[in-house]
Amino acid sequence: MSRPDPRNVKRIACIGAGTIGGGMVAQFLASGYDVIAQDPGKDAHDSLERLLDQAWPILERIGLQPGASRDRLRFTKDIEEAVADAEFVQESVPENLELKVGIYEKLDHLVPASIVIGSSTSGFPMTEIQKRCRYPERTVVAHPVNPPYLIPLIEIVGGEKTDPAVLDWATDFFDAVGKRVLRMENEIYGFLINRLQIALFREALQMVAAGKASVAQIDDCLTHGLGLRWACMGPFATFHLGSGDRGLGDFMDSFGRGAEWRAPYVTETPLPEWTSELREKIVRQAEEVINGRTIPQMIEERNETIIGLLKLREASRINASKNVA
Incomplete structure (x- = not known):
């Protein structure tokens, strides 16, 4: 199967334009891609433009890639229109497993089998998301850190039926986007980012609940201590x-x-x-x-x-x- 060259992709579809999806839109635009964003929400377009108003000055300070422009964005509420001619699809709908499974089932019929589909899910394994797909081999988790346009790391991991060659493709693609790719070989709930941050947050909750520390003390411990080292x-x-x-x-x-x-x-x-x-x-x-x-x-x-x-x-x-x- 012939896939687009991961380092020469031109057109990206972003399905879902909330905080994470909108952040990915900003990242792709700043990296010089044509982006079409899709979200059925009543105020989704206005919210996306507000997010870009906030993100774009930051991206200009970081340094835009050749061809980067907000003019390369189109918005639609129609998912079929969004994925037409897309060379990569990034899904960022709300964190609801059944919703994601349904979206992937729909994308599976709309998008040619040669096109990779990535999910911004913060915790669901791709094995569960891809379960109703005819072409599960082209599906992959591509989990960024919020805000995606500012924090470079992105986690890449497949499901049981994901083709290892797709992991290679996604790694090369996001490297070209400008992300620091953390490629995982093993699928676990929450991946690495959330497993680590939730473990720390759980300890913080335990100490606050037991009256052993305050929120301010815990925040100081990280912002003036551990966070500086990390x-x-x-x-x-x-x-x-x-x-x-x-x-x-x-x-x-x-x-x-x-x-x-x-x-x-x-x-x-x-x-x-x-x-x-x-x-x-x-x-x-x-x-x-x-x-x-x-x-x-x-x-x-x-x-x-x-x-x-x-x-x-x-x-x-x-x-x-x-x-x-």
């Missing part, structure tokens, strides 16, 4: 720096030996059994992330990033205060 490196790289010059292996050994103090941190999700195989797997995969950098180099990178973020945040607050005044 802007430049994830938890494994962070803990690699947490044992001085001994690295992640030493930290993981200490963590494994400390099973008795790990228990109080666990609420809903039990920790996995600590084994030498798990330790070696984590260290081996972390080495790929570290990519030969020394601990002093990583410390310097972290420090410079945090300094830049602190200065940027202070400058933003000063500017905001001036605008209010």
